[in-house]
Amino acid sequence: MGNVGEVYRYLLAWDDAGRLTLRDTEHARMKPVYAEFAPRHSGRGPDPLLRALGADAQRVVDCTAGLGIDAAHLAASGRVVTAIESHPxxxxxxxxxLERCDHEGIRARLELVHADARSWLAHSGERPHAIYLDPMYPPRPGSAAPRKGIRLLQSLVAHDPGSDRDLLEIALSHARRRVVVKRPHHADPVLPGPRGGTRGKLVRFDIYRPTPDSRP
Ligand SMILES: C[S@@+](CC[C@H](N)C(=O)[O-])C[C@H]1O[C@@H](n2cnc3c(N)ncnc32)[C@H](O)[C@@H]1O
Known part of the structure; x- marks a missing residue:
């Protein structure tokens, strides 16, 4: 327990709806953030993330789970997903x-892991069809403020391009078919040489082929 008068930047608390929430006391007016595993409302046209992963990628490891939005989307689409998050x-x-999730398909197909995905991939012996990465990126000067969940993520988790490159290199030697990396349109690829990709309104999905001796 802290001393009386001690100031805490972040608070974890249950809200009235029974959700574990995170509050940033430096931005008292910002609504608390919580995770929710729910299917995403599908927009118009083909989904760029699902297209990038390919219909044959039934087993996917999401190495950057964050608030779980993409992992829930993948599990709701029928993929079996391991979602890895390193930040406690x-x-x-x-x-x-995940305990609160009442979507049967997501509950049945999504496994959550607390680990650094670099060591998890190196030691788990898993060889998923596809590996998905959505690394942090720095706020773009002059652009609109990101939504609250992303702003809180940016204040908690450092943008670390070196570790993102390491993660991508390790992913390339463990995926069977492809590695997909989400990037904002303005950002360079994490590593040179994506072999194609798909584009959404705000982001693109770079597709990499695994290194040859990692294929089955
Ligand atoms: C931009 S967020 C991902 C958002 C996520 N796609 C979503 O739908 O909510 C990036 C997350 O990846 C996590 N991360 C970054 N490197 C990681 C690693 N090597 N292992 C596990 N998690 C990592 C960060 O802690 C952060 O929560």
């Missing part, structure tokens, strides 16, 4: 959301 607070939000 974000992992706690995800674990709470």
């Amino acid at each position: 607070v974000l992992h706690a939000l995800l674990a709470d959301a």
Whole structure:
């Protein structure tokens, strides 16, 4: 327990709806953030993330679970998903959301892991069809403020391009068919040489082929 008068930047608390929430006390007016595993409302046209992963990628590892939005989308689409998150607070939000999740398909197909995905991939012996990465990116100067969940993520988790490159290199030697990396349109690829990709309104999905000796 802290001393009386001690100031805390972040608070984890259950809200009235029984959700574990994270509050940033430096931005008292910002609504608390929580994770929610729910299917995404599908927009118009083909889904760029699902297209990038390919219809044959039934087993996917999401190495950057964050608030679980993409992992839920993948599980709701019928993929079997392992979602890995290294930050202990974000992992706690995800674990709470998974307990509350009432979508049977997501519950049945999504496994949550608290680990650094680089060591998990190196030691688990898993060889998923596809690996998905959505690394942090720095706020773009002059652009609109990101939505609250992303703003809180950006204040908690450092943008670390070196570790993102390491993660992508390790992913390339463990995926059977492809590695997909989400990037904002303005950002360079994490590593040179994506072999194609798909584009959404705000982001693109770079597709990499695994290194040859990692294929089955
Ligand atoms: C931009 S967020 C991902 C958002 C996520 N796609 C979603 O739908 O909510 C990136 C997340 O990846 C996590 N991360 C970054 N590197 C990681 C690693 N090596 N292992 C596990 N998690 C990692 C960060 O802690 C952060 O929560």
